[in-house]
Amino acid sequence: MKNLKLIFVCFFVTAYSFADVSPKEKEALLKLYHATQGDRWNVSWNIDAPVNTWQGVSVKKGKVVGINLEFNNLEGKLPDEIGDLVNLEKINLGFNKLEGEIPKSFGKLSNLRSLELFMNRFEGQIPAELGELKKLEILKLYSNKLTGEIPESLMQLPELKELLLGSNHLTGGIPVGISALKNLEKLSLMDNNLQGEIPSEIAQLSNLEELILSTNEFTGFLPEEFIMLTKLSTLMVSDNNLSQEYRTVSGDTPVSVSNLTLETATATMDIEKE
Numbered sequence: 001m002k003n004l005k006l007i008f009v010c011f012f013v014t015a016y017s018f019a020d021v022s023p024k025e026k027e028a029l030l031k032l033y034h035a036t037q038g039d040r041w042n043v044s045w046n047i048d049a050p051v052n053t054w055q056g057v058s059v060k061k062g063k064v065v066g067i068n069l070e071f072n073n074l075e076g077k078l079p080d081e082i083g084d085l086v087n088l089e090k091i092n093l094g095f096n097k098l099e100g101e102i103p104k105s106f107g108k109l110s111n112l113r114s115l116e117l118f119m120n121r122f123e124g125q126i127p128a129e130l131g132e133l134k135k136l137e138i139l140k141l142y143s144n145k146l147t148g149e150i151p152e153s154l155m156q157l158p159e160l161k162e163l164l165l166g167s168n169h170l171t172g173g174i175p176v177g178i179s180a181l182k183n184l185e186k187l188s189l190m191d192n193n194l195q196g197e198i199p200s201e202i203a204q205l206s207n208l209e210e211l212i213l214s215t216n217e218f219t220g221f222l223p224e225e226f227i228m229l230t231k232l233s234t235l236m237v238s239d240n241n242l243s244q245e246y247r248t249v250s251g252d253t254p255v256s257v258s259n260l261t262l263e264t265a266t267a268t269m270d271i272e273k274e
Contacts, residue, residue, distance in 0.1 A: 036074040063087035
């Protein structure tokens, strides 16, 4: 009898672990499939099979927690129903042919930790609603056609570690509220149309390892306060309108105060490439 009970418990746990997802989540996935020409994907879905067998979809305890369709020939616009995948923790749709605006409904995904939409054809502004994703750690929107300013709401993401918005058409300046991103490790805004001075508030990001601001229209000098960025190992600010030329720093060894010289008169940064 004990063995029979054990078998029953194991069967129940296994069935629960691999149970199919809710109708609402399945419908959201089907909307994604049809909106992006799923029958033409490199690896398509058998939509008659259980969702947990669909390529790139991670299901845990009957909930869709991950989507990874990178390099899969998705083409078209993302449906608003993507916001119905409320249990989603990670989504990677990089290296595809997605276009149109990034759906504001992404802001409903309160469990999302990683949002990767890089190397597509997205247009319009970055949705301010992304600032609602308080668990977000990674935001990769680089190499699209995004316009407008960097939303202030993104400065309210306490867990953010990577903010990569390079190779778009962003304008305006870097929000001074960026100092609130205390966990930020990587910041890339290269190849945009950003203007103004580089804010000294960046120096408050004590965990920053990579700062890439090259190919914009920044003016002024590199803030002297950057000597406080003791974990910084990559710094790129070339091809701007700065009052002083700065050499690129790139290497595994953090930039220390001993090899970072900022002369107040000329703001000269004396750093050799590692």
